[in-house]
Amino acid sequence: MRTRTERRERLVPHTIDGETKLVSEPYDVEIPLPPRDWDHIVLTGALAIVAVGLAIVIVWSTSSIGDLLVRTNVSDVIAYAAATGFSLGWIVCMALEWLARYDPARVRRPRAAGHVFLAADMAAVCVHGWLADSFTVGVIGAVLSGGAKALYTLVLDHQAAPLDARTQQWITIKRGELGSRLALGAARRQLTRAESRAAAEEAALRTNPETGPDPVNSTSQPPEEPSALPGSGPMTVKDAVTTARSCGITDPDAVLRYVRKVADANAKTETVNRYLRSA
Template sequence: MKTRQIERHRLVPHTVDGETELVLDTETIDVPAPPRDWDQVVRTAVTIGAVVLVTVSLTWTTASVGALLAMSTVAVVGYAAGIAFDATWIMCMGAEWLLRNAPERAALPRKAGHWALAVSMAAVLAHGHYIAHSWGVGAIGALVSALAKSGWMIAMRVHARPLDPRTQQWVAKRRAAVDGQLALIPVRRELQRAQHLIEAEQHALAAHGPADPDRSTDRPDESDDEPDADVLPLHSGAVTTKDAVRIAWDSGIRDDDAVIRYVAKATGRAPSPETVARYLRALRIGA
């Protein structure tokens, strides 16, 4: 049986001059070594091989398509654009891997990856035909991308953990609940920002003050006087001083003090006697 050595640490009592303390003791012991996991070794080798194939394909396609595009534009721009041909289907395969537990969502990047691969292979095929005047050379060059994508698909299958239909539904329901909570985060933030804007606007208007000069006086405690019986009661603050004077006048109240008491009750604050007198003079002149 194969063994391997490990260090074990433990606290042991140690006495010096009659004083005992716990100190750390280290010892090396032999333990059975687990057998090599050849499945994991092969899985790692497949993954490394797929990464190497994708890297070779990306380099080859960039060189081929970049050389083709460099004939009509600046070389640096042409080669930079050539990266997009293989990078597109590589990105789609990455998205497909991330969505492996959501088949309905993974269908779109899978289909887009196939189309991107076809475009990339067509571009390499055109470059090979243009350089060597042979469709065969172009086809062989185009197969590099196909082989790389096939290798990556195999690596994905090696790492995949298929779910049965019931478990797949369970995962979909749990993901939908969590995704709903995540989707509501920006919505709540937007609503909070809007509410804060409304509150800030209201505070700004309140600090600026009302446009009616009759409303500039501070509001004292409401008067305990009851309104005249002939005048309909109004909600405090529902009318302006001018409106309250008009209502009192139309109700037959002519005494200045009585009008002031009614206006105070109707508006919820004590009016300026000069303002009430001015409004009454205007009504008397009109009468």
């Protein structure tokens, strides 16, 4: 059995002049090594071969398609940059396939889109070979792209363990619940921002009635009414004062009413005035 030596430390008593202390002492331990995981080694090698093949295919396709696009009298930089889109399109779809490998329903769309991008890539390589009077080379280059895609699909199918129907349904339900929570959080943030903007605009109209669409009616309303301010809580007294000031409320009585509404019903006038002076 194979082993390896590992250096460790332990506390041992050490006495000098009758006084004992615990000091650290290094020692070696022989730890048995687990057997080689040949399945993992083979899978790692297969993935490395696929990665190298994809890199070669990207370089070849970009070179061929870039040379094809240069014939349209565009800049070389623009032509070769656009050429990378042919290969990167189906490679991104391959990455999405890997992420959705345990969900047959979700993996269908990226796989189908990847086939479309791959077909466009292979067609462009063939057209370049035909225009360069070397159609055979163009076909070989296209076959390289198709072979890399096929090799990746085989590795992916081997790696994606099939799930039973109940487990698949459980994962789908759980993913839906988490997605709903994320969507609800985003929607609440949007609604909060919209409510804050609306409250600020209403406060600005009350403090500046001449900018409103109906100055006569707007002047009949109280100039600073904290009830139109954001009423969500809880807030501290200082936060409530800051919110009122940011919405244009400067009257101490109006600010006090707002603070008592959203922060502290027993807030003192002196405390609110102090925060107003420091704001």
